[in-house]
Amino acid sequence: MIGQREALHLFGCEVFDPAGHRIGIVGQLFLDETTEQPAWITVQTGLFGTNESFVPLEGAAFDGDTLTVSVLKDTVRHAPHVRLDDGDLLLEQEHALYLYYGLEYGVAPAEPAAPDADQVVAEGELPQEYVEAVRLKLRRWVAAT
Numbered sequence: 558m559i560g561q562r563e564a565l566h567l568f569g570c571e572v573f574d575p576a577g578h579r580i581g582i583v584g585q586l587f588l589d590e591t592t593e594q595p596a597w598i599t600v601q602t603g604l605f606g607t608n609e610s611f612v613p614l615e616g617a618a619f620d621g622d623t624l625t626v627s628v629l630k631d632t633v634r635h636a637p638h639v640r641l642d643d644g645d646l647l648l649e650q651e652h653a654l655y656l657y658y659g660l661e662y663g664v665a666p667a668e669p670a671a672p673d674a675d676q677v678v679a680e681g682e683l684p685q686e687y688v689e690a691v692r693l694k695l696r697r698w699v700a701a702t
Contacts, residue, residue, distance in 0.1 A: 563619050564595040571623050572600045572612065578630045584609050587646075597654070598624075600633065610636050611654050628658065 581602040589596040599609040616627030655662035
């Protein structure tokens with residue numbers, strides 16, 4: 558597990574997948590709101606690092622110089638595109654990332670009720686009671702230099 562102490566050294570380091578393929582360079586860091594521990598990074602990818610992709614830190618290893626994440630380069634490349642122009646993530650964007658990477662997200666409703674005919678939820682959408690049961694988990698971490 559990468560803690561806050563190591564997180565200070567993540568900015569600007571190279572990111573590799575488990576097969577040793579270079580993915581890019583760490584751009585930003587996001588903390589889990591509940592635990593205050595580093596949970597996600599953005600990786601600058603593409604020509605001249607013009608794109609940023611979200612990558613979970615679950616299962617990642619940091620050796621002081623490089624970060625090896627637990628997901629493959631192609632998985633990162635095909636992840637949902639999230640724009641960070643407006644600051645933190647929206648709830649729907651955050652949910653899409655957790656869903657894409659197969660990570661547990663939020664709190665499931667206490668009693669799953671049978672959906673009514675007019676409450677049918679399309680695949681990928683969040684049931685209203687689920688949305689009400691969760692709150693934004695990730696918070697951007699800005700390190701003062």
